[in-house]
Amino acid sequence: MSEKLPTTPSSGDLVAGAVSQISAFIRKNQLKPGDRLPSEAALTESLNVSRTVVREALRSLAAMRLIDLGAGKRPTVAELDDSSIAMTFRHGLFTDQIDIRQIYDARRTIEGRTATLAALLRTEKEADEMLGFARAMQNRLDQPAVVMENDLALHLAIARASKNPVFALMIGAFQGVIVESWPIGWRARATDDEREAMNRLHLDLAEAIAASDPQAASTIMDRHFDQSLRALARAGLT
Amino acid sequence: MSEKLPTTPSSGDLVAGAVSQISAFIRKNQLKPGDRLPSEAALTESLNVSRTVVREALRSLAAMRLIDLGAGKRPTVAELDDSSIAMTFRHGLFTDQIDIRQIYDARRTIEGRTATLAALLRTEKEADEMLGFARAMQNRLDQPAVVMENDLALHLAIARASKNPVFALMIGAFQGVIVESWPIGWRARATDDEREAMNRLHLDLAEAIAASDPQAASTIMDRHFDQSLRALARAGLT
DNA sequence: TGCGCAAACTTATAATACAGGTTTTCAAAA
DNA sequence: TTTTGAAAACCTGTATTATAAGTTTGCGCA
Structure with missing residues (x-):
């Protein structure tokens, strides 16, 4: 030096x-x-x-x-970190240069791929971890904060299991922003049935990845985003 | 204030x-x-x-x-800007936390989607612009700098035509990093035939988008990335 | 009304001071 | 010889003061 x-x-x-x-x-x-x-x-x-x-x-x-x-x-x-990217997205949202739907659309695109890759590349440990998150959600459907935490953790675990840090970076950055809109989507799922359905998809997703079924994983992820976007739309978005 | x-x-x-x-x-x-x-x-x-x-x-x-x-x-x-995101990726590359292949893989995932969206949402003006970039490349196959410039411009134009600034942000950020590896891929395409083929795909891509054919656009984009990744692999990657 | 210039305002850079962390060093103790 | 502990050296965080140079504002003149 x-x-x-x-x-x-x-x-x-x-x-x-x-x-x-x-x-x-x-x-x-x-x-x-x-x-x-x-x-x-x-x-x-x-x-x-x-x-x-x-x-x-x-x-x-x-x-x-x-x-x-x-x-x-x-x-x-420093270690690779997504917070600076998250700041860019957050800035875009605050200044009306991006809206939430566009974030979700980008997420959907990327997460369809991470689901596929995770199903192909996940380790046993990663698969167990994902199932853990999905089950933790199911047991606490009455506590939004806990549900959200495990929701985000599951998606991030999938991104990591894709073994491509670029995906993990992006998904992590999105989450730094989504935290603020997540409760809106949750409230829009008014009935227990709807909340059950959301959790069902998360469980199916984790299971498809654990079963190394990339096709199913990707399809379920897509359905999950359909559902989330519908919920946000019902809540009025933005 | x-x-x-x-x-x-x-x-x-x-x-x-x-x-x-x-x-x-x-x-x-x-x-x-x-x-x-x-x-x-x-x-x-x-x-x-x-x-x-x-x-x-x-x-x-x-x-x-x-x-x-x-x-x-x-x-x-400030206006939304991708340079900070690009810095994160660059840092990842410099410190061996990301490799070029992973960047290309993320690009491929996103650009498959931007190609589809662009085919559906592009304006006439955007379509013309894309065709312009593709043709500009064809006429200057002997000048790598010009080819690269139009290559990047075409991909960014497609991202913008998707009407989702999040995609444009990401693609722009990738390009801020790809500039350094692009010449490697170009040199790996040693023969005129290979360079012709690369340009052919760019032209086909611009035309598919101009023809509002999302299916074709996405397929061609995917083939384009296959080709690029093969070229980088031949060159030894990083 | 329109123009131009000076005054007021603002940021860019430098230098100094000191409080409070962290790392290194070294000698004493085990 | 190894370990320990504490002082010394080193380093960053924050505040203050000065000055140069760029931008805006506003006033007075044409």
């Missing part, structure tokens, strides 16, 4: 330059999650900018979740 | 608190892209933190592309 970073000829924005240099540093030195970056003082020197600029650059990288910061600790390379 | 922001009892991180309060401010006041936020000085006062903290918070929001900053200008609410 003793090398100098190349000095930028620079342009208008010092912070932007620092961000890209630090990002390049991570790449060039092939740093992995957990690895430490140079201290602010060291970066101040090697980038030839004030500590103010270095700090704002580090904050920017932390906001995008490329690094982790902590008092007294040197910055470290 | 004269209201006070609620004071946070706050926890450990002042910057994080400021970020969420400013984000909440945008939501509460229903600000839209282009709308101006309070000045740093005003935020310093309403949030009861130093200007240092306010600036780092604003930088964080700018890094996630929720706001735009500029010298002398008040911060403004």
